[in-house]
Amino acid sequence: xxxxxxxxxxxxxxxxSRTEKKPVKHLHEEVRFFVWxxxxxxxxxxxxxxxxxFDIKLNHIDPSTLSDASVLWPVMLFFFLTMLLVxxxxxxxxxxxxxxxxxxxxxxxxxxxxGLYQRGRGDR
Numbered sequence: 001x002x003x004x005x006x007x008x009x010x011x012x013x014x015x016x017s018r019t020e021k022k023p024v025k026h027l028h029e030e031v032r033f034f035v036w037x038x039x040x041x042x043x044x045x046x047x048x049x050x051x052x053x054f055d056i057k058l059n060h061i062d063p064s065t066l067s068d069a070s071v072l073w074p075v076m077l078f079f080f081l082t083m084l085l086v087x088x089x090x091x092x093x094x095x096x097x098x099x100x101x102x103x104x105x106x107x108x109x110x111x112x113x114x115g116l117y118q119r120g121r122g123d124r
Contacts, residue, residue, distance in 0.1 A: 030098025
């Protein structure tokens with residue numbers, strides 16, 4: 001029974017006994033790795049880039065004198081890791097596995113593309 005501001009109503013939920021376990025969706029290990037890698041690298045690189053911009057402004061450095069886009073490497077790293085993370089989440093959502101794991105399994109002939117789609121539909 002669930003309570004609301006207007007009163008009590010039943011939304012079809014039942015209490016789980018001690019022996020029953022609620023199914024929990026887990027991320028594939030590869031996807032979890034990319035989440036932790038993004039959390040470890042992307043925010044510090046964004047902070048680093050912000051600090052470099054403030055340093056350029058404080059020291060009155062002419063931006064045209066900066067060569068080889070040395071100031072932009074944190075931005076490029078941030079977007080590269082974000083793209084990898086989005087690809088991994090998409091693969092987790094569609095195939096219930098990591099992108100690179102799915103690709104490797106297909107190359108090695110362990111599973112076909114249809115098999116990957118079946119795996120993704122199996123948990124729904």
